[in-house]
Amino acid sequence: MKNINYSISLFVFVVFLFGSTNKLSAQDPHFGFNTSLIEYQSPGLVGTQDNQMSFQSVYRNQWRNIGTAFQTYGFSGNAKVSRSTNTTLSVGGFVFNQSSFSYNSLLAHVSVAANVLLSDGKILTVGLGSGTRYESLNPDELMWTDQFNGYEYDPNIAHGEWFAHEQKASFDLSAGMSYKFISTDRGGDFFPKSSGTISTGFWHLNQGKRLTLYEEQTNIKMVFMTDLQFAMGDDKKAAINPWLLGMYEGGAYEVLVGADFKFYLKESEKYGKSRSIVAFGGGYRWRDAALARIKFDFANYGIGVLYEINTSSLKEASKGFGCFEILLTYSPTKKNFSLY
Numbered sequence: 001m002k003n004i005n006y007s008i009s010l011f012v013f014v015v016f017l018f019g020s021t022n023k024l025s026a027q028d029p030h031f032g033f034n035t036s037l038i039e040y041q042s043p044g045l046v047g048t049q050d051n052q053m054s055f056q057s058v059y060r061n062q063w064r065n066i067g068t069a070f071q072t073y074g075f076s077g078n079a080k081v082s083r084s085t086n087t088t089l090s091v092g093g094f095v096f097n098q099s100s101f102s103y104n105s106l107l108a109h110v111s112v113a114a115n116v117l118l119s120d121g122k123i124l125t126v127g128l129g130s131g132t133r134y135e136s137l138n139p140d141e142l143m144w145t146d147q148f149n150g151y152e153y154d155p156n157i158a159h160g161e162w163f164a165h166e167q168k169a170s171f172d173l174s175a176g177m178s179y180k181f182i183s184t185d186r187g188g189d190f191f192p193k194s195s196g197t198i199s200t201g202f203w204h205l206n207q208g209k210r211l212t213l214y215e216e217q218t219n220i221k222m223v224f225m226t227d228l229q230f231a232m233g234d235d236k237k238a239a240i241n242p243w244l245l246g247m248y249e250g251g252a253y254e255v256l257v258g259a260d261f262k263f264y265l266k267e268s269e270k271y272g273k274s275r276s277i278v279a280f281g282g283g284y285r286w287r288d289a290a291l292a293r294i295k296f297d298f299a300n301y302g303i304g305v306l307y308e309i310n311t312s313s314l315k316e317a318s319k320g321f322g323c324f325e326i327l328l329t330y331s332p333t334k335k336n337f338s339l340y
Helices: 002-019
Strands: 053-062 071-083 087-100 103-119 122-137 167-182 194-203 221-232 238-249 252-267 275-285 289-298 301-310 321-330
Touching (some): 071 103, 238 275, 289 321
Antiparallel strands (some): 053 321, 103 122, 122 167, 194 221, 252 275, 289 301
């Protein structure tokens, strides 16, 4: 009976993943460290980091008790490459690979952005990007209803399904903008009184074909993110960092809201703007998962660890397990490209 229940749960999960692609567009990867992977949220966030450069590596293992469901890893980064009096030119990009059972998706994207100083402490950024998506699928490694013999799943039974294509490459276009602000009391060994970034991103603007049963076009995905920070205490050594991420694509939506508490440890004399900061907090993805995360930055380096607990209807199949996510960052300061 245990094997039967597990097989049914696994089958339901696979049907959800691939059978509902007309609603979810085969699901782009999503992350818990969304505020650190800014290149993936909007081309309009490229160049908005404090230092001249910022690089991130992430690994995400989701629902690990169900086969090989959702293994995601990759890299992202951006850098300011040119500066005039009131403008910097920045470039960025990401490469993410996501696999689940026999499905694999590779995303590669590059963006260019202009960061314009509107007034003291206020910057508007506009960015454009392009990239590619490569998808592959082996239907013989999936579970199908025809392979249920009345007692359990039997892989020796032919599934009878036919796919016109088992791999697909498509071109992708994106655009976005952001507004960043920071109070005048910045610098030194404390947090500014207030700062934040509000951004929008638009992905799959050309609506390229996807690897689905009927080769549906990709829906345009809209991403909205707000990342704020407010100093606490007279010495401003602590801060609260509320954030919000919202996505909408083809009738499906995702809302993730949370907050981190940050504590300023010290200013590194060797690295100038590189700080030692510890942050911990949590969030909730609406009708999907609750998460807790912690991140430590020392000089130019950072490491973060996150865990999610599944709260959606899929918790019956996942047994309540969520995902584990680890983030590594490197943010050097070689030149002063700051517009502040």
